[in-house]
Amino acid sequence: MSIGFINGQFIEINQAVIPIEERGHQFGDGVYEFVKVYNSVPFLLEEHINRLEKSAAGIDIKLPYSLGEIKAIVIESIKKSGLKDAEVYFQATRGIAPRNHAFPDVSSSFTLTVKPSRKVPKQSYEEGIDTILLEDERWGRCHIKSLNLLPNILAKHQAAKGGNFEAILVKDGYVTEGTSSNVFVVKNGVLYTTPLTSNILAGITREAILKLAESANVVSIEKKFTPEFLSEADEAFISSTSVEILPIRAVNQQLIGNGKPGETTKTLHNLLCKLRDGSFASFE
Incomplete structure (x- = not known):
């Protein structure tokens, strides 16, 4: 089944969770990765997580989890979904703050979804x-x-x-x-x-x-x-x-x-x- 994850909590995939003043929602102020899962194994996962860290550093976002913790979250999410062939999307945003272009000093957010893999014909x-x-x-x-x-x-x-x-x-x-x-x-x-x-x-x-x-x-x-x-x-x-x-x-x-x-x-x-x-x- 498809599942979601936000800031430490697994959720229903369609559950409304993003606050209005989430900077990812209002500014696109964040970075993301997309990983394919084959036979329950995420392909080249560490490479994707390392790139997420580089992208986050490139726009001055401090990830809310260590790279090891992100890897563990991805793997646990795949297990909870029960999907063998899946796609995992995860993103980090600057966080929640009153709308203003200048960077606020707030905690970043991390969200993730696991869904059945789409097939190219x-x-x-x-x-x-x-x-x-x-x-x-x-x-x-x-x-x-x-x-x-x-x-x-x-x-x-x-x-x-x-x-x-x-x-x-x-x-x-x-x-x-x-x-x-x-x-x-x-x-x-x-x-x-x-x-x-x-x-x-x-x-x-x-x-x-x-x-x-x-x-x-x-x-x-x-x-x-x-x-x-x-x-x-x-x-x-x-x-x-x-x-x-x-x-x-x-x-x-x-x-x-x-x-x-x-x-x-x-x-x-x-x-x-x-x-x-x-x-x-x-x-x-």
């Missing part, structure tokens, strides 16, 4: 997804996984209205990332992805893919690339916690390669699934 992995290119209009600190997602939401909605799965964002002539994903290109057997800067999120799945590529002797290069480089790729895919690795069939209705998932994409996804399922125990 099998067809999307077999045939690839359609995407569009849009201007990246987000703030300049996208390396912080903050609650301020309105530009992402609007871009994703525009993509969906046109029958596309994702919008790929472009800033100053270069691809940054998707609205909720990182972007990879394969050309002549070499894997390319945008380097880590404040313009993109350091994806947990992105980092795992780069390590898996190294283990599979796939050369990877972190390098800025243009929309033209993307459109001329042999293969391309997006990555995220929610979709794992999802092949890109087309960008702005132009096919990538032959329009079918490529061998490098399939190889990396197979390795990621082995890592997820415990049959690939090490990046070494």
Whole structure:
């Protein structure tokens, strides 16, 4: 069953608990993480918790729990839900205070939900997804996984209205990332992805893919690339916690390669699934 957690207490998922003057509610003043659970095991949990700490530090929020305590809360929440395949969302906000832009000195809040895992249609992995290119209009600190997602939401909605799965964002002539994903290109057997800067999120799945590529002797290069480089790729895919690795069939209705998932994409996804399922125990 779906369950919730707020500041030390497990609750019904639909229970009203957020005060009007919660800064996360009024300002988006907080950070979050999203973890997938496979066969009752949260995948790459420590990496997600470590990133939450970095994001919180980036906007001067002191987490109300230690990283070890957060890990324990996540694991206990999964057990209480009874779900084997689930998704865990948790966030930390600055807390509750009278509405004012300046930071108050208040205790931060921590909330969490566990829900049944949503599935990407099998067809999307077999045939690839359609995407569009849009201007990246987000703030300049996208390396912080903050609650301020309105530009992402609007871009994703525009993509969906046109029958596309994702919008790929472009800033100053270069691809940054998707609205909720990182972007990879394969050309002549070499894997390319945008380097880590404040313009993109350091994806947990992105980092795992780069390590898996190294283990599979796939050369990877972190390098800025243009929309033209993307459109001329042999293969391309997006990555995220929610979709794992999802092949890109087309960008702005132009096919990538032959329009079918490529061998490098399939190889990396197979390795990621082995890592997820415990049959690939090490990046070494």
